[in-house]
Amino acid sequence: MGVSGFKEMTNKPDGKVGMAFPADEPKGNGQDLASSVAQKVQEVASDVTQKAQDWAANVADKAQETAAAAVDRTNDGIAAVGHGMSALGNRVRDAAPENGMLGSAATAVADHLKAGGHYLEGHGIKDMGKDLTDMFRHYPIQSLVVSFGLGCLLGWTLRRS
Numbered sequence: 001m002g003v004s005g006f007k008e009m010t011n012k013p014d015g016k017v018g019m020a021f022p023a024d025e026p027k028g029n030g031q032d033l034a035s036s037v038a039q040k041v042q043e044v045a046s047d048v049t050q051k052a053q054d055w056a057a058n059v060a061d062k063a064q065e066t067a068a069a070a071v072d073r074t075n076d077g078i079a080a081v082g083h084g085m086s087a088l089g090n091r092v093r094d095a096a097p098e099n100g101m102l103g104s105a106a107t108a109v110a111d112h113l114k115a116g117g118h119y120l121e122g123h124g125i126k127d128m129g130k131d132l133t134d135m136f137r138h139y140p141i142q143s144l145v146v147s148f149g150l151g152c153l154l155g156w157t158l159r160r161s
Contacts, residue, residue, distance in 0.1 A: 075124040082120025089113030 089110040096106030123131070136143045 071125060078123075078125065078128075079121050082117040082122075084117070085113050085120065086117030089117060 089112075092106055092113060093110035096110065097103040
């Protein structure tokens, strides 16, 4: 059977028919097979690793986009509150009497509302965080006292609910 690609059939000394292989061919085929399998395993592992990295990068990108969108919505909400405060300050000023103690108190409240509204309109959450940090650094004791008081009020309110 001398067809190429097939092993030749031989008669063995014990009378059985078998396949004829060169002496080192089974060893070479086994090494080739092991090397091929190892290469395939390495390729599959590389593909899995690449897909895991791509997935992780995709998840990180989505999380970053979601966080950025949340910050944008928060900044928009803060700006809207600031605009409302400024408008309220204008209404208080318009409705307040021009003279007397009530007039000056209303004017002071209106000025503070407008100033706070302008601050909120012009600053995002990142700027507010920086300003709050700076305030805590400049007034540490007062900040602790105010934080403790707010914590107590919050705890008291939540316990009553």
